Amino acid sequence: MQPNENTGHARRWAILAVLVISLLVVVLDNTILNVALRTLADPVHGLGATQGELEWSINSYTLVFAGLLFTFGVWGDRAGRRRMLLIGLVLFGLASLLSAYAQSPVQLIAARALMGVGGAAIMPATLSIISNVFDPRERGRAIGIWAGAVGLAVAIGPVLGGLLLEHFWWGSVFLINVPVTVLGVILVALLVPESRDPSPGRVDVVGVMLSVVGLVSLTFGIIDGGEHGFGRPLVWATILGGLAVLAWFVAYERRSDHPSLDVRLFRVPRFAAPVAMIGLVFFAAMGVMFFSSFYLQLVRGYSPLQTGLLFLPFAVAQLVFAPRSATMVRRYGARAVSALGLVLTTVSLGAFAFVDAATPIWVVLVVFFLQGTGMANIMPPATESIMSALPREKAGVGSAVSNTIRQVAAALGVAVIGSVLAAGYRTGIAPAVADLPEGVRATAGESISGAYGVAGQLGPAAPQVISAADDAFVSAMHWSAVLAALVAAAGVAVALRWMPGRADAGAPAPVDEPELAGAP
Incomplete structure (x- = not known):
C-alpha cells in the first residue's frame, strides 16, 4: 500500500x-x-x-x-x-x-x-x-x-x-x-x-437497568409533582427512590470491569467540566423550548406554521456560528469561547422573564437568535475539551458520555422546568376558576391548553377565564425562565473555573491518570 x-x-x-x-x-x-x-x-x-x-x-x-x-x-x-x-x-x-x-x-x-x-x-x-x-x-x-x-x-x-x-x-x-x-x-x-469490532466490549445489563429505572422514577416524581402537587407521599417516594437507584448505579459502575458509563472519567477536570457544561445548558434550554411553543401558539395566537417560522432565528444562528466556533477556539481558547456562549445563552433564557403578551415579536426573534448564537459556541469547545482530555482509544467513550448526559439533562430540564411552570400556573389561575363547575375547573386549572380547550363550554365567562389563563401562564413562565437562567449561569461558572484556556490548548491528554488509564 x-x-x-x-x-x-x-x-x-x-x-x-x-x-x-x-x-x-x-x-x-x-x-x-x-x-x-x-x-x-x-x-x-x-x-x-x-x-x-x-x-x-x-x-x-x-x-x-x-x-x-x-x-x-x-x-x-x-x-x-x-x-x-x-x-x-x-x-x-x-x-x-x-x-x-x-x-x-x-x-x-x-x-x-x-x-x-x-x-x-x-x-x-x-x-x-x-x-x-x-x-x-x-x-x-x-x-x-x-x-x-x-x-x-x-x-x-x-x-x-x-x-x-x-x-x-x-x-x-x-x-x-x-x-x-x-x-x-x-x-x-x-x-x-457490514463491519464489526474484532474485540467488542461486554454489555452492562445491570448498569443499563439501574440507570433507566432510576431516571424514570426520578422524572415521574418530578412531573407528577408538578402536575398534581408535591404534597403527596407517592411523589417523594418516587423522587427519593429514583435518586437512591441512581446512587446505586454510580456505585455499581465504579466497581464494574465493563461499565456502561465509566464514572471514573469524571475525575479528570478537562473531561468532567465540558460534560457538566453541556448538561447544564441543555437542561435549561430544553425546558425553555418546551414552554415557548405554548407561549407563541396560545398566548400570542400564532399558527403552528407561524410558530415554526418564528423558531428559525435560533436555527439560522446555529448554522452560521457553529462552523466558525472551532476557529474561535483556536484563536481565543475553549474557556473564553464557551463562557461567552454560556453568557449569551443565560441572557437569552433569562429574557423570557421579561416577555409578556404584549412584547413586540421582533424582541422574541432576537432572543431566539441570541440563544442559537450562544449554544453554537458551546458544543465545539466542549467537544474539543472532551476529546483532548482522553486517549485516542477512548474517543468513542467520550462522545457517548457527552450524548448521554445531553439527553438525560434535556429530559430532566423538561420535567423540572415544566413542573415549575405547572405549579406557577395552577397558583395563578386558581382564583379565576374557583366558581366554575368541577370538571371544567379541574381542566382549566391544570394547564393553559386545558383552559383554551374548555373555553367553548364557558359561555360569557370565556374571555375572562382565557385572560386569566394567559396572565397565569406568563407569570409562571417568568419564574421558569429565572430558574433556567440560573442553571445556565452555573455553566458559566464551570467554564471559567475548569475549561482549558488558550495556553492549555496543546496540553497532552492525561493518559497517566490512574483512574483513566486503568479504565476498561
Whole structure:
C-alpha cells in the first residue's frame, strides 16, 4: 500500500449521505414535536393530553434513548453495525406509525419510548460506520458533515411540522418518518458494508437497568409533582427512590470491569467540566423550548406554521456560528469561547422573564437568535475539551458520555422546568376558576391548553377565564425562565473555573491518570 493511498471505502461519500438520512429522521422528529404540542393538547383536534402527558411524550423518547445508547453501541460492535442500523430504522419507522395513530396520550408515550429504542440503535451505528469507511485524513470532514445534519434538522423541523399541521391531522408529524425510514432501510441494505469490532466490549445489563429505572422514577416524581402537587407521599417516594437507584448505579459502575458509563472519567477536570457544561445548558434550554411553543401558539395566537417560522432565528444562528466556533477556539481558547456562549445563552433564557403578551415579536426573534448564537459556541469547545482530555482509544467513550448526559439533562430540564411552570400556573389561575363547575375547573386549572380547550363550554365567562389563563401562564413562565437562567449561569461558572484556556490548548491528554488509564 502506498503511503498516500486513501484507505476509505470506494462508496464512502454515498454511504455518508445514507447515514445523514438516518440521523435526520431521528433529530427531525424531536424538533417537529415542539410545534405539535399545543395540537396534541387539544381535546378536539388532538389527544387532549395534559401538560404532564406532553412532558412524558418528550421524555419517554429521551430517557430510553439515553439509557440504551451505550448498550446498543456495544451490541452493534458485536452483531454488526449495519445490522444494528437496519434494526434501528425499522423500529423507528414502526414506532412512528404507532405514534401517528395513537388513540390516547398513554399510547403515544409508549410509542415514543419505542422510537427511543430505534434512535438508540441508529445513533452509535452511524458514527461507527463513518469511522470504518473513511480514511483517517477524511474522517474529521465526514463527522463535521454528519454533525451539520443536526443543525439542518433543527432548522427545517419546526417549519415542516407547521406545514404538516396546517394541512393534515396531528399524526402526520410522525407519519412523515415512515417513508424516510423505508428509504433509509433500502439504501443501507444496498450501500453500507457490514463491519464489526474484532474485540467488542461486554454489555452492562445491570448498569443499563439501574440507570433507566432510576431516571424514570426520578422524572415521574418530578412531573407528577408538578402536575398534581408535591404534597403527596407517592411523589417523594418516587423522587427519593429514583435518586437512591441512581446512587446505586454510580456505585455499581465504579466497581464494574465493563461499565456502561465509566464514572471514573469524571475525575479528570478537562473531561468532567465540558460534560457538566453541556448538561447544564441543555437542561435549561430544553425546558425553555418546551414552554415557548405554548407561549407563541396560545398566548400570542400564532399558527403552528407561524410558530415554526418564528423558531428559525435560533436555527439560522446555529448554522452560521457553529462552523466558525472551532476557529474561535483556536484563536481565543475553549474557556473564553464557551463562557461567552454560556453568557449569551443565560441572557437569552433569562429574557423570557421579561416577555409578556404584549412584547413586540421582533424582541422574541432576537432572543431566539441570541440563544442559537450562544449554544453554537458551546458544543465545539466542549467537544474539543472532551476529546483532548482522553486517549485516542477512548474517543468513542467520550462522545457517548457527552450524548448521554445531553439527553438525560434535556429530559430532566423538561420535567423540572415544566413542573415549575405547572405549579406557577395552577397558583395563578386558581382564583379565576374557583366558581366554575368541577370538571371544567379541574381542566382549566391544570394547564393553559386545558383552559383554551374548555373555553367553548364557558359561555360569557370565556374571555375572562382565557385572560386569566394567559396572565397565569406568563407569570409562571417568568419564574421558569429565572430558574433556567440560573442553571445556565452555573455553566458559566464551570467554564471559567475548569475549561482549558488558550495556553492549555496543546496540553497532552492525561493518559497517566490512574483512574483513566486503568479504565476498561
